[in-house]
Amino acid sequence: MxxxxxxxxxxxxxxxxxxxxxxxxxxxxxxxxxxxxxxxxxxxxxxxxxxxxxxxxxxxxxxxxxxxxxxxxxxxxxxxxxxxxxxxxxxxxxxxxxxxxxxxxxxxxxxxxxxxxxxxxxxxxxxxxxxxxxxxxxxxxxxxxxxxxxxxxxxxxxxxxxxxxxxxxxHLPLIDFRPYSEGSNIPAGMTIPEDAPQPQYKTTFILEKDGIQKEFNENNYPYEDTTWVFVDSKTELISEGYTPPIHDFVLQHPQKGDITDQLLNLKKPLFLAVSPVISEINPKIAQKLAHLNARAREYDFPFYILTASTLDDAQRLNASYKTDFEFLQGDETNLKTIIRSNPGLVLMQNGTVVAKWHHNDFPAASEIKNPVSAALKQQKTKQTRTLLLGHIFLIALVALIILKSRKTINKNQ
Incomplete structure (x- = not known):
């Protein structure tokens, strides 16, 4: 047993x-x-x-x-x-x-x-x-x-x-485990608590006396013996300490420089079309972004394309599709972490991620008039799809139980 x-x-x-x-x-x-x-x-x-x-x-x-x-x-x-x-x-x-x-x-x-x-x-x-x-x-x-x-x-x-x-x-991940998920506050994710563990290092000193080199650390360093001559030192990371969930979020403007804090403190809606590799944006998606960009400007909502590509590549996008996007630059790895779509659209307000859209699900330009409402609609659609998949899974389990019961009943008969 x-x-x-x-x-x-x-x-x-x-x-x-x-x-x-x-x-x-x-x-x-x-x-x-x-x-x-x-x-x-x-x-x-x-x-x-x-x-x-x-x-x-x-x-x-x-x-x-x-x-x-x-x-x-x-x-x-x-x-x-x-x-x-x-x-x-x-x-x-x-x-x-x-x-x-x-x-x-x-x-x-x-x-x-x-x-x-x-x-x-x-x-x-x-x-x-x-x-x-x-x-x-x-x-x-x-x-x-x-x-x-x-x-x-x-x-x-x-x-x-x-x-x-x-x-x-x-579309986008059914469940988003990354620090940029909808509802996450980016400034909060970048904050290091006061009592957070600090990085710990081990330093080794190489000293020489009478032609013989020896290694010392802070505990056995021969402070009082001046006959030892310093040769070299090496520092090794023992413990990394606390790393905030978000530590590499930087929004670099071509002329204004780092405007991360300025955009994170915006009270109005902010749109970031995130594209790690801007050359992968096809004409159809570029036109959708252009419509969204134009509509956002009508309501004085900032709209940027955030990319890791060079500014020359960015300007080629404007020249190729006759668009007038404004660009920001960021780290490619971080951009791929923010959203699993190239390009993807992120709506932020006061430093909080309100909604994210895959390029297959971009909202209509007419919805920009009330972007928060559009975000809520998008979230409801996502929840409905998630529940549908969950129901499919449960149906399979129920079917299995029924089939097993039938088998047991037939065997007993």
């Missing part, structure tokens, strides 16, 4: 971890692609960069499906093997990442939970303990469902998680 309970706990624990890890990746496929891009560059595999988005979809779906199969006892032997081999591979990989640190954040839980490489490694070790037990007791695992039910459920769940990824790619 005890071993049976341990198998149940192991199956649910490993499965729930895989479901969570897969889902938070599925709701942000662009973020997953960015992380794969970092990995491929770090390991000098640039020839795979074109596969970053397919890899993001595949990893999220694989993790989610393995977890779902384990939790609901569908194809338990196959799911157990898959989780075991998956964890073996990624535990070895994260050990290498922890030792050599080519990428600071593994991205194992997307932006939902940030872990260091060593934290990720030990997390994998803990999960692996349960996965190993499941693997060596897999002969005792059996699904209560028929083969046809298991197949239908597995396919349905695969379609579901792929649908979540496709929706999040073509």
């Amino acid at each position: 005890m071993w049976r309970l341990l198998r149940l706990i192991s199956r649910l624990f490993v499965g729930a971890t895989f479901i969570f890890s897969g889902f938070v990746k599925a709701v942000d496929p662009v973020g997953g692609a960015i992380k794969f891009h970092d990995y491929f560059q770090a390991f000098h595999m640039d020839w795979l960069i074109s596969m970053t988005m397919p890899a993001s979809f595949a990893l999220a779906s694989l993790e989610f499906i393995i977890g779902i199969l384990l939790v609901f006892n569908i194809f338990p032997k196959t799911a157990t093997r898959a989780s075991f081999y998956f964890l073996i591979f990624f535990t070895i990989l994260t050990l290498g990442l922890a030792i050599f640190n080519p990428v600071s954040d593994c991205g194992c839980f997307g932006d939902a939970i940030k872990l260091t490489n060593w934290q990720t490694f030990w997390k994998n070790i803990i999960i692996l303990v349960f996965a190993v037990y499941l693997y060596f007791s897999k002969s005792r695992l059996a699904s209560p469902y028929s083969l046809s039910i298991q197949r239908v459920f597995a396919v349905f769940m695969l379609i579901y998680i792929l649908g979540v990824s496709v929706y999040s790619l073509r």
Whole structure:
């Protein structure tokens, strides 16, 4: 009985971890692609960069499906093997990442939970303990469902998680875990609390006496022995201390310089069309932005294109599409964090992110008259779509329960 309970706990624990890890990746496929891009560059595999988005979809779906199969006892032997081999591979990989640190954040839980490489490694070790037990007791695992039910459920769940990824790619993430999510106040996110941990450093001094060099630290430095001659020193970061969620938000104007504080303190609505790479804006989207820009100016609402591209590239956009956009420049990595769309539209007021739109969902120019109302409408639409996906998921679970009940009734008859 005890071993049976341990198998149940192991199956649910490993499965729930895989479901969570897969889902938070599925709701942000662009973020997953960015992380794969970092990995491929770090390991000098640039020839795979074109596969970053397919890899993001595949990893999220694989993790989610393995977890779902384990939790609901569908194809338990196959799911157990898959989780075991998956964890073996990624535990070895994260050990290498922890030792050599080519990428600071593994991205194992997307932006939902940030872990260091060593934290990720030990997390994998803990999960692996349960996965190993499941693997060596897999002969005792059996699904209560028929083969046809298991197949239908597995396919349905695969379609579901792929649908979540496709929706999040073509619109915006269903759940936004980043510090620029709707409702976030940027100045508050940039604030460092007074009691926040400070960075800690270790300084080593290299001194020489009688032709012999020796290393000292602050505790054993020979202050009273003046015969030691200073040669060199090196400083090592021991602890990074507190880093605010938002620490690289800068709005640089070509003529006015840094106008970040000025724009964050605006009482009126502020529109930022965020485009990390401005050359990727196509004519159709450029015209939509031009209409929004013109409408915003009618109501004296500031409207900027925020980009990491050069000013020459920005001016080429105006020349190509006969537009008169005003531009700001920012860090490319940060712009990709602000919104998962190139371009994407951000509405801010008094430093708070009121709404964000993917370029597939830009509001009509007529809605600029009352931008906050348009934002609320957009949020309601997003909530409706999220609830729809949730209902689809619940319908699948209810269907599974009904099918299982029918099987039990038929067996008893």
